[in-house]
Amino acid sequence: MKKTNPKERVLEVASNLFREQGFNSTGVNQIIRDSNVAKASFYDHFTSKHLLATEYLSQRHLNWFQGLQSFVINSNTSEEKIIKSFEYLKFMNDQENFGGCVFLNMLSELKYNNIDSYQIIKNHKLELQHFFHEIIKDKQTSFLVYMLFESCLTESQIFRNQTIIDTTITYLKSNIL
Structure with a gap:
């Protein structure tokens, strides 16, 4: 340690x-x-353990977005940034053995009992939506990309492989970006 x-x-x-x-x-x-x-x-x-959860989620939020930003920082186009974002999911899957979204995992256990933790989880998802909207100015397209991103998080955790992310990247390159 x-x-x-x-x-x-x-x-x-x-x-x-x-x-x-x-x-x-x-x-x-x-x-x-x-x-x-x-x-x-x-x-x-x-x-309390719930205050520890709140601190954990706050720290995780900051670290996760720093990691995402470092993945896209050298990208020149919005297309490259989107693809790099999905590559970040693959990286995190490798790092955390397909553990999925820690925010959704915590939400499923905390429910709405811990209002502070719930707010961090909600803000994390809103910030991710904003991240994609800043890259893709069209609101509907950015929301679609966000939803694909969220689906990839969940599906790669369920199937414990990168196939869904690779398939989504291929789809994005030929249909959206």
Whole structure:
């Protein structure tokens, strides 16, 4: 573990456990044990598991969009940016073993109990819609690309392969872009 700050260690461990096991299947005691922090230190930083979830989602949102931006930054055209966005999905699938969208995974476990987490999830999706709209100025086309992106997230998680993303990229190149 590379983080030395207890809060950072807790967040890193919780992030991995939430992705691998899910929110409800991950206990605070496991997070405390695996991050090698004292229980008091955990509660100094996070007064509840739900607040930890909120912090996790906030951090994930920032990191995810930084990754997406780094994938498209050297693209010269809107077409290249869209294709690179879908390539980012493939990269994330490889990095996280087809874990799918952590925001939707958390939403399915949290429901609407945690209003702050729900708002982060909702804002993440709105920002992704905005991202595509900034690239593709036509509102209907940008929304269609966003929906294809979301479908690729889900379908690649279900089938645990990149085929749906590759097929969508081929479709986009010949029909939309």
